[in-house]
Amino acid sequence: MSIVMRVATPDALGEIVEAVAGFQRPGRPVQLHPGDLGWNWSLGMQKLADAVRVWSRDGEIVAVGMGDDDGLIRMGIAPSAGDDAVLAGRILDDLPDGYRAVEARSGRAFRALLDSSGWVADESWTPLTRDLAKPVEDCGLRVETIDPHDVRDQLLHDRVAVQRAAFPTSTFTVERWRTMAAAPAYRRARCLVAYDNAGNAVATATVWTAGPGRPGLLEPLGVHRDHRGQGHGRAITVAAAAALQEMGSSHATVCTPTANTGGVATYVSAGFEQHPPVTDFRRPSR
Ligand SMILES: CC(C)(COP(=O)(O)OP(=O)(O)OC[C@H]1O[C@@H](n2cnc3c(N)ncnc32)[C@H](O)[C@@H]1OP(=O)(O)O)[C@@H](O)C(=O)NCCC(=O)NCCS
Structure with missing residues (x-):
């Protein structure tokens, strides 16, 4: 199994949005959504691309993170990869030190790894659905x-x-x-x-x-x-x-x-x- 992380390029953003759309499932936690990428697109393609990191497993995009200027990276993880401990380890290793906080509402393995690595609770969010x-x-x-x-x-x-x-x-x-x-x-x-x-x-x-x-x-x-x-x-x-x-x-x-x-x-x-x-x-x- 090969896991590769790359920083997005403007050309790749369309494909990344499609992948993130595919991560969304009814009844699952609200995680990084195409709309989050779409809203941030207003800041310009290059700025958005610089903020986005993508993890692929055997050529398929399985995790996407979008960083902000406050040092928070918001993650989306494919449901099929949520229990992949190897991927979770790679994501954690690949997170630049500049990120002080992670939004990880999906991905059981990644959440468990953050917990066991001493990451502590930060800002509280309330999800709502209709x-x-x-x-x-x-x-x-x-x-x-x-x-x-x-x-x-x-x-x-x-x-x-x-x-x-x-x-x-x-x-x-x-x-x-x-x-x-x-x-x-x-x-x-x-x-x-x-x-x-x-x-x-x-x-x-x-x-x-x-x-x-x-x-x-x-x-x-x-x-x-x-x-x-x-x-x-x-x-x-x-x-x-x-x-x-x-x-x-x-x-x-x-x-x-x-x-x-x-x-x-x-x-x-x-x-x-x-x-x-x-x-x-x-x-x-x-
Ligand atoms: C949050 C916001 C959208 C509310 O708009 P609004 O027009 O004042 O809301 P409404 O008059 O429709 O009120 C809807 C309900 O919320 C309640 N509510 C609104 N503001 C409230 C407040 N500050 N504290 C407690 N309750 C509040 C109202 O009492 C009402 O409850 P009810 O239906 O049970 O009587 C508005 O304050 C806003 O734009 N805030 C900044 C942006 C924001 O926070 N957006 C939403 C989250 S991203």
């Missing part, structure tokens, strides 16, 4: 979808403005949206913007499928800071679930910091089932 086998109710707001082939400037402007008004540290721009929407990952995605009765753009979400019958992801979702507490968070979450259902996803999934009580409450209020928190792993201090 089964899309049953009908999704109307969300009650006017919701527009941005068509990448016929982008309306005002709609795109609203998408970006609400993103920035929802996340104080957001650096999102129209340019970044265009970069993201031109990428292969976005072929299975949609951006939604919700409007209140007065015509204000109040909430937004991007939803990403992993292909029919697999769980889709909400990433990101936010309500304009001036329009909170009026049920718009619940409404855009319901609209996001409906969009994923229409695109054939089995479930709508999301993971939010456990400390984000407002986020968790919003998803629960929109019919999502709250699962027990999962923690990242922090590298032991030497």
Whole structure:
């Protein structure tokens, strides 16, 4: 058995997104999703590629990690490789020292190895899922979808403005949206913007499928800071679930910091089932 690790190249990103889509299974923990790669694509292909590491076993991609600027690497592991202790050992050996924490929600062997190697609990996340086998109710707001082939400037402007008004540290721009929407990952995605009765753009979400019958992801979702507490968070979450259902996803999934009580409450209020928190792993201090 040969296991090879490589840093991604821009040319390989499409194939890597496909592999990560194949890792998604209904009922399994929410792990690195094509939507996470797709959202980060907005930062530019080269930056994304530099952050992505890929492990192949006998030529097949079986694990993918996406690093961030804070030293966290988020892992996706193929279900067929979850119990492979040799692969787990290679992943751990290959992790650059610069990574202080690992998100590893799948891959029994890798999780056990992190535990036995002294990695300790880090930030706590709460996974939430909504089964899309049953009908999704109307969300009650006017919701527009941005068509990448016929982008309306005002709609795109609203998408970006609400993103920035929802996340104080957001650096999102129209340019970044265009970069993201031109990428292969976005072929299975949609951006939604919700409007209140007065015509204000109040909430937004991007939803990403992993292909029919697999769980889709909400990433990101936010309500304009001036329009909170009026049920718009619940409404855009319901609209996001409906969009994923229409695109054939089995479930709508999301993971939010456990400390984000407002986020968790919003998803629960929109019919999502709250699962027990999962923690990242922090590298032991030497
Ligand atoms: C979280 C967020 C989407 C909520 O939007 P909102 O429009 O204020 O939410 P709603 O008015 O629809 O409230 C939905 C439910 O969540 C509850 N809720 C909302 N904010 C809350 C808070 N800060 N603390 C506790 N509960 C809260 C509401 O009481 C409501 O519960 P109910 O249906 O049982 O009455 C919004 O605060 C936001 O955009 N935050 C920043 C981005 C973010 O955290 N996104 C989600 C996680 S990625």
